[in-house]
Amino acid sequence: MKVAGPLIQQAGPWLAQDTRVRTFETEARWFTIPAQLAKDETMKNKVHITVLVENSVHLRGLRAEHGLAWHIQFGPHAVLFDTGQTGLLIDNAAGLGVSLDHLDAVVLSHGHYDHTGGLAAVLEHSPRARLFLHPAALDSRFSLQSDGSARGVGMQEASRAALAQNQVRVVECRTRTEVVPGLFVTGEIPRRTEYEDVGGRFYLDERGTQPDPLTDDQALFFDTPDGLVVLLGCGHAGVVNTVRHIRELAGQRPVHTVLGGFHLLHASAARLERTVDELRALRPRQLGPAHCTGLAATIRLWSELADRCVAVAVGARFGFER
Numbered sequence: 001m002k003v004a005g006p007l008i009q010q011a012g013p014w015l016a017q018d019t020r021v022r023t024f025e026t027e028a029r030w031f032t033i034p035a036q037l038a039k040d041e042t043m044k045n046k047v048h049i050t051v052l053v054e055n056s057v058h059l060r061g062l063r064a065e066h067g068l069a070w071h072i073q074f075g076p077h078a079v080l081f082d083t084g085q086t087g088l089l090i091d092n093a094a095g096l097g098v099s100l101d102h103l104d105a106v107v108l109s110h111g112h113y114d115h116t117g118g119l120a121a122v123l124e125h126s127p128r129a130r131l132f133l134h135p136a137a138l139d140s141r142f143s144l145q146s147d148g149s150a151r152g153v154g155m156q157e158a159s160r161a162a163l164a165q166n167q168v169r170v171v172e173c174r175t176r177t178e179v180v181p182g183l184f185v186t187g188e189i190p191r192r193t194e195y196e197d198v199g200g201r202f203y204l205d206e207r208g209t210q211p212d213p214l215t216d217d218q219a220l221f222f223d224t225p226d227g228l229v230v231l232l233g234c235g236h237a238g239v240v241n242t243v244r245h246i247r248e249l250a251g252q253r254p255v256h257t258v259l260g261g262f263h264l265l266h267a268s269a270a271r272l273e274r275t276v277d278e279l280r281a282l283r284p285r286q287l288g289p290a291h292c293t294g295l296a297a298t299i300r301l302w303s304e305l306a307d308r309c310v311a312v313a314v315g316a317r318f319g320f321e322r
């Protein structure tokens with residue numbers, strides 16, 4: 001299987017033959033999958049993942065925000081995983097030549113504002129997309145600040161209103177659910193490791209008396225001949241719990257790629273140590289710690305597993321064959 005790098009090379013002759021495809025060097029808008037090509041037989045087993053929202057950006061004309069959103073062209077199907085914090089993903093998608101019209105599905109990793117804030121804007125483009133979420137994603141929730149005050153971190157009002165107005169077809173995912181053929185969302189992830197927690201002071205009430213277990217936290221995955229590809233939202237269930245659970249769901253297949261938020265920004269030294277050891281033992285070919293992973297943990301992963309780490313920022317693309 002071919003993986004990251006200058007993807008124009010990976011894409012093969014099916015892409016090179018199409019004159020509407022832009023090249024990589026000049027600007028961010030470097031490849032477009034025309035609708036008829038997406039239906040083509042040769043596209044059936046190809047997966048193209050584009051980062052639409054992330055905390056960092058290195059390409060001209062695009063912007064970053066604290067949040068995450070991935071566009072996944074999964075064979076003929078277009079899926080969005082999370083929506084960022086605001087409607088920024090619309091501009092970035094336009095800048096990258098990614099269409100948000102006719103999405104087959106929108107999947108929410110969990111209900112936090114930085115993953116669900118673009119929902120209203122997305123539904124304007126794709127009102128008929130099915131929405132996959134765990135029902136707890138709709139809970140009110142709060143984060144306790146260092147001064148003791150509470151900040152709402154749940155789904156914003158505009159997103160809730162858009163769900164109601166559009167009469168969105170919601171698919172509730174409590175267990176593993178197939179989003180489109182071959183692409184799965186985990187549903188609830190069992191918390192088995194003793195060293196992983198939800199990664200912050202998260203509560204279901206403003207007074208901070210009911211801890212928020214983030215039961216809605218889930219990840220997306222699919223299999224390839226070389227192993228599993230895992231996309232994380234915030235990883236509140238713990239990256240190790242998440243990957244272990246996906247391997248259980250997928251017949252203990254090897255892990256090829258893990259990309260997304262590892263949520264280690266408040267992790268203890270012990271947790272970090274155990275997480276690095278576990279990830280090393282899994283021998284993934286690509287690790288892309290992003291978003292809420294935290295600077296210290298990101299540096300640690302990049303220095304200890306340097307040959308496997310890949311950059312995930314707005315505009316990054318990853319290609320796979322199934």
Ligand SMILES: [Zn+2]
Pocket residue numbers: 067068112114115233234261291292
């Ligand atoms: Zn997040």
Ligand SMILES: [Zn+2]
Pocket residue numbers: 110112234236
């Ligand atoms: Zn979160």
